């Protein structure tokens with residue numbers, strides 16, 4: 001049992017982020033193993049519930065594989081673990097002290113509820129540099145702008161606003177800027193902060209009546225890197241404070257770099273005066289990586305891990321996983337862990353096995369019907385319009401988009417897709433696919449829209 005637990009922990013350590021691993025897996029301990037039933041103890045109810053929901057099936061799968069027979073895994077509470085194993089502290093939850101706050105203020109500053117492990121909120125990660133950033137068509141503009149800003153902070157584009165879908169490298173780029181500036185000018189005062197943490201800082205400043213100190217600190221920075229600003233939505237007090245900091249820094253020619261999951265005008269719940277300021281420097285999109293770039297990323301990350309990945313395998317993975325770089329990294333971690341665990345070389349068959357869950361989820365979820373429904377919902381038209389013969393533009397374009405996605409995301413042929421769209425000819429489908437692909441290549445907003453749809457479809 002101990003041996004299994006060591007192996008299982010090692011696997012999970014490969015598959016998860018270090019924060020996830022130390023918050024959720026490290027504090028667990030195997031309790032006993034009897035008649036095909038393994039009991040694993042967790043130190044408190046919160047961890048117990050989270051581990052059950054998030055990791056039970058993976059651990060069960062590993063146990064069954066280890067013992068070569070179906071294993072039942074039970075999670076039980078054992079508070080003694082708290083003292084015995086000194087688990088890593090659970091990320092702080094802000095809810096407690098806020099009880100004293102008048103409700104109307106608490107509503108305005110908002111309360112961050114802890115729903116799981118959080119990323120390190122305020123350190124520049126020295127692994128995220130321009131050197132470790134793979135470039136392609138999708139991010140070359142953003143990278144060029146970031147380099148320009150890193151070379152001339154406060155001078156060229158201020159603020160620099162980077163936007164794009166999840167896991168596309170925005171955080172990586174702003175850390176890269178921070179790293180380069182620190183290298184060139186070690187004495188500058190830089191702050192990287194995730195927007196959620198900034199909201200919490202506002203809460204703390206409120207609780208301690210420390211707004212003067214808060215202002216003094218933020219207004220004294222040379223470089224402010226603020227990540228995922230969409231988290232400010234609906235938090236008016238945070239926005240107000242940020243507005244003052246923004247004005248002060250820009251007036252003093254101090255550099256601000258902001259990231260968001262969408263372009264400024266599309267952020268809902270954000271004060272108009274902030275939105276217009278976000279757009280007053282340079283706004284650049286980070287696009288989803290194209291196939292060649294996905295392959296390059298896989299090869300580079302594998303090499304960093306000291307693993308040999310041949311081109312065929314990299315192409316296979318890149319073809320199947322298209323949504324974002326974080327997903328690619330997760331897949332690679334799984335492949336490496338699987339190959340080390342089983343002592344097998346990385347071949348396409350091994351990849352298929354290692355990514356079985358991931359690939360089957362993708363295949364299961366994306367059907368033409370699912371695409372039609374998702375696209376119809378997105379554009380607020382009826383699903384029936386997807387097969388109807390009507391041709392007004394508000395229907396025809398979503399229909400073309402749905403056909404394009406059907407070709408992109410399913411294995412169906414053009415005639416099969418035509419059939420599913422009300423018996424249309426395959427040339428109609430081909431025309432739609434080409435038209436949307438061309439629009440996507442030249443218009444970043446269309447690309448963004450399609451990316452959102454793809455992410456939704458892939459769950």
Ligand SMILES: Nc1ncnc2c1ncn2[C@@H]1O[C@H](COP(=O)(O)OP(=O)(O)OP(=O)(O)O)[C@@H](O)[C@H]1O
Pocket residue numbers: 128132133134135139164165166167168169170171172173228261297325326329
């Ligand atoms: N072009 C790239 N080259 C190398 N690694 C990349 C690249 N783009 C992203 N990554 C890696 O992918 C992971 C996810 O990227 P990152 O956290 O920067 O995404 P993000 O756009 O900030 O997403 P989110 O909006 O979810 O915060 C990181 O580990 C990052 O280092």
